[in-house]
Amino acid sequence: MTLYRATDAADTMNMVAMLIAAYCERTGMAAHTLDSYLQVGQQAIRAHGTDEEDRSHVAGLLGEALSYEAMRASTNRMRYHRGQRQAEQAQQPEDDPQKLFTVACLHGLKARLCDDVDSLDSYLPPQVAAMARKVAEALEVPELATT
Template structure:
């Protein structure tokens, strides 16, 4: 299975889903523009979650094929990176809030002084905020 190309119908379906995702991501960027200030929160969240859901469909389609073709459960779960999976239904996590605090140059949240995800995401936000204050080479 590993040395055979993706079957044509699966290839076409994956390409269609990825193309839809790209369009949804482009809409996320469009709704960040200043002339969309009245609706940016709603539309960026709608389109970002649409994109995530569409990519999830692509992933599950590929996973279903791999399962159908006889891939072991352990290998499939490894490739799906299940340990990274979390649900949007739970809402933003402490790491997400830490990222925002870093982006907005606010005080670090609890836990940002210890190694781990919260500290990493706060630092990422800080770096992104610093870059935002520098002129872009290619706007």
């Protein structure tokens, strides 16, 4: 189910990116600039399934050894080492304000959608929880006054 939800999220984010791209195009952004912002060279299709590079990345994330055969390909080695670096970075406290804000926005949105704003305080660092609560409050739909 997690994979199902992740692919739904990827599709939704793709739709959001294309909506923003259409707006940028409409306001006159140059095609080459738009392509660079869309990172079109990084687009991957899920239909082909996983490959050796993906398995190498996971091995690096999980701290597992990579087979000799897999290590022979430079792209596998690169993805393996990237996974190792990401695993190491995940163990370090986050201090980038932009990343903290992004995390807070995502948690605030989720809390509002699930109508569970109180859950924010139970598992987030205090400064992220405070920002996430503000995001959730901003997304609250005001009740209409009845006459």
